Amino acid sequence: MEIIKKEAIVKKYSNENELSAMEKELLQAAHDATQTAYAPYSKFKVGCAILLENGVLIKGSNQENIAYPSGLCAERVAIFHAGATYPNVPIKMMAVTAKAIDYKVSEPVMPCGACLQSISEFELKFQSPICIILQGETGDIYVAEGTKTFLPFQFYIKELAGG
16 A cells, blocks of 8 residues: 655735735735625625736636526636637636625635636646635635645546547
8 A cells, every 4th residue: 555645835925915916916806706796595705817828817706596506606607718718828827715795704715626627627728737816805815836736636537638
């Protein structure tokens, strides 16, 4: 038997002033995107902002549906919009934030496994990790270099990809 250990390395910042101007702008865009969330059931609004290599900024927010699981997370709304609108432009970085109707979200909110897998597909497509910035409504900010930080054993089979 062999034990395989993979560790997550995340940069933690205590406030936005420690980020670069572009990271700050992207994080603010994600916060703004929470305003367009449709979350009448969970009352948990998530916003995502994506910066493409060509400088275009794309936003997405979670969209719920009473016929669960017909809704979609903010990250996939944004990343699929990027892929449909700019199919040949790599994603440079993304920010994800969340706010709740009934309480203050003070911890960074992690993308779900389905979102991480979807983001990883774009990393594979362009052979480049995507910087991921996470924050709750307030509080610490986490910055990670790619989805493998959060999903170390991604679903990827070379044979399915034709390789």
